Amino acid sequence: MMNFNRTTAQWQELDRDHHTHPFSDPKALGEKGTRVITKAEGSYIWDSDDNKILDGMAGLWCVNVGYGRTELIEAADRQMRQLPYYNSFFQTSNPPQIELSRLLSEVTPEGFNHFFFAGSGSEANDTNVRLVRHYWDIKGQPKKKTFISRHNAYHGSTLAATSLGGMGYMHNMGGEGGSLLPGFEHIGQPFWYLEGGDMTPEEFGLMRAQELETKILELGADSVAAFIAEPIQGAGGVIVPPATYWPEIQRICKKYDILLIADEVICGFGRTGNWFGSETMGIKPDLITMAKGLSSGYLPIAAIGMQDDFFAVLNGGGDINHGYTYSGHPVASAVAIANIHYIRDHNLVEKVREDTGPYLHAGLQHLVDSHPIVGEVRGRGLMAGIQLVKDKASRTTFSGDEDAGTVCRDHCFSNNLIMRGVGQSMIISPPLTISRIEIDELLAKAKICLDATGRDFGLM
Ligand SMILES: *Cc1c(COP(=O)(O)O)cnc(C)c1O
Numbered sequence: 001m002m003n004f005n006r007t008t009a010q011w012q013e014l015d016r017d018h019h020t021h022p023f024s025d026p027k028a029l030g031e032k033g034t035r036v037i038t039k040a041e042g043s044y045i046w047d048s049d050d051n052k053i054l055d056g057m058a059g060l061w062c063v064n065v066g067y068g069r070t071e072l073i074e075a076a077d078r079q080m081r082q083l084p085y086y087n088s089f090f091q092t093s094n095p096p097q098i099e100l101s102r103l104l105s106e107v108t109p110e111g112f113n114h115f116f117f118a119g120s121g122s123e124a125n126d127t128n129v130r131l132v133r134h135y136w137d138i139k140g141q142p143k144k145k146t147f148i149s150r151h152n153a154y155h156g157s158t159l160a161a162t163s164l165g166g167m168g169y170m171h172n173m174g175g176e177g178g179s180l181l182p183g184f185e186h187i188g189q190p191f192w193y194l195e196g197g198d199m200t201p202e203e204f205g206l207m208r209a210q211e212l213e214t215k216i217l218e219l220g221a222d223s224v225a226a227f228i229a230e231p232i233q234g235a236g237g238v239i240v241p242p243a244t245y246w247p248e249i250q251r252i253c254k255k256y257d258i259l260l261i262a263d264e265v266i267c268g269f270g271r272t273g274n275w276f277g278s279e280t281m282g283i284k285p286d287l288i289t290m291a292k293g294l295s296s297g298y299l300p301i302a303a304i305g306m307q308d309d310f311f312a313v314l315n316g317g318g319d320i321n322h323g324y325t326y327s328g329h330p331v332a333s334a335v336a337i338a339n340i341h342y343i344r345d346h347n348l349v350e351k352v353r354e355d356t357g358p359y360l361h362a363g364l365q366h367l368v369d370s371h372p373i374v375g376e377v378r379g380r381g382l383m384a385g386i387q388l389v390k391d392k393a394s395r396t397t398f399s400g401d402e403d404a405g406t407v408c409r410d411h412c413f414s415n416n417l418i419m420r421g422v423g424q425s426m427i428i429s430p431p432l433t434i435s436r437i438e439i440d441e442l443l444a445k446a447k448i449c450l451d452a453t454g455r456d457f458g459l460m
Pocket residue numbers: 119120121122123125154155156157230234235263264265266291292
């Protein structure tokens with residue numbers, strides 16, 4: 001049996017001595033010590049010192065149905081006993097992956113009826129790269145290989161997903177451009193608050209969308225395969241494009257025969273108040289990437305959805321020489337099915353759209369109106385970014401050295417609230433099951449942490 005009875009200090013020591021963490025400086029983290037999370041229920045997690053912490057991030061944007069749901073747990077238990085694993089390579093299939101595909105065709109936007117499974121969002125985006133190049137090759141345009149994305153986009157951490165993404169510090173792991181593959185290009189992001197200058201949001205949104213056209217013309221439309229974007233950028237800081245942005249992107253993709261991939265890994269499964277962010281933002285993509293909320297993080301699973309016209313080309317194009325040992329893993333698929341039923345049976349999408357989403361945003365808007373270091377709040381549904389500023393009138397944010405985001409995040413840590421700092425924004429993305437009373441607690445704690453941050457910088 002695994003020994004769960006260790007003290008916090010013992011766990012931290014073992015963690016430092018044997019476990020290397022993602023997106024962390026091993027030495028600094030080893031000296032500081034990790035926080036050891038031991039259990040969870042509903043919207044709360046507990047650490048090894050028995051602190052009860054409100055999880056304002058739903059894990060990593062993924063625990064959409066909240067923790068401890070017996071429906072998902074029992075689905076996993078049943079499927080493990082029935083058939084814990086079988087592959088789908090050798091002309092074999094299994095009921096959970098078939099049923100999940102059918103269910104996805106019901107909840108995804110119209111025209112999405114075919115699904116390919118992977119183990120993570122990163123793998124799913126790798127799959128997009130491979131299938132899209134295959135698609136253009138079948139269509140007799142093998143030169144169409146280049147992908148265009150945006151600076152500060154997040155599409156995952158494998159080599160292809162890192163390259164699709166726009167995080168400079170990830171591209172430069174392994175030296176300048178050391179993690180950036182050829183064939184991946186980036187344009188500006190539609191982040192008006194920081195980059196819009198004197199333009200109106202509408203003018204700025206149009207300008208940023210037109211950078212896509214400029215880039216396509218520069219590269220030659222006959223070499224561009226696809227444009228990929230999150231409907232609302234998540235890890236970049238919850239960036240909602242101005243209303244002019246998406247229609248222009250859509251027009252440009254159509255004009256130059258470029259595929260449009262919506263990375264719905266965060267926006268999917270109710271986060272923005274619709275099943276998919278594409279519906280919230282009025283986008284008609286050719287492909288959608290799903291992960292996180294697909295299983296509420298209970299087990300790793302991801303999928304890409306293919307629009308009918310896209311699939312029709314693959315269907316007749318010969319072998320798809322791609323797949324993973326765990327593509328359509330039966331237990332993960334069974335959990336994803338239970339998760340989708342849970343979202344449906346509890347009307348979570350409608351609840352986010354009509355009740356808890358507006359309630360959260362009304363509370364956050366109050367901070368914009370009253371708090372000296374809150375410049376704006378962005379987001380839709382249960383997804384929000386609080387922009388920290390030194391001066392509201394001039395939209396002056398804190399510098400990277402001042403790093404108000406990390407200062408505020410540390411205050412959240414000591415006040416038993418999980419809010420993530422991204423640059424100079426604080427991120428909120430709680431379970432979709434969060435109640436109004438829990439949202440009140442979240443807002444009250446957030447205010448305490450913002451006050452403390454304001455005092456640290458002598459701004460209040
Ligand atoms: C998290 C995320 C990914 C990567 O998913 P992993 O499961 O971590 O590989 C891809 N795209 C977006 C938009 C994400 O937020």
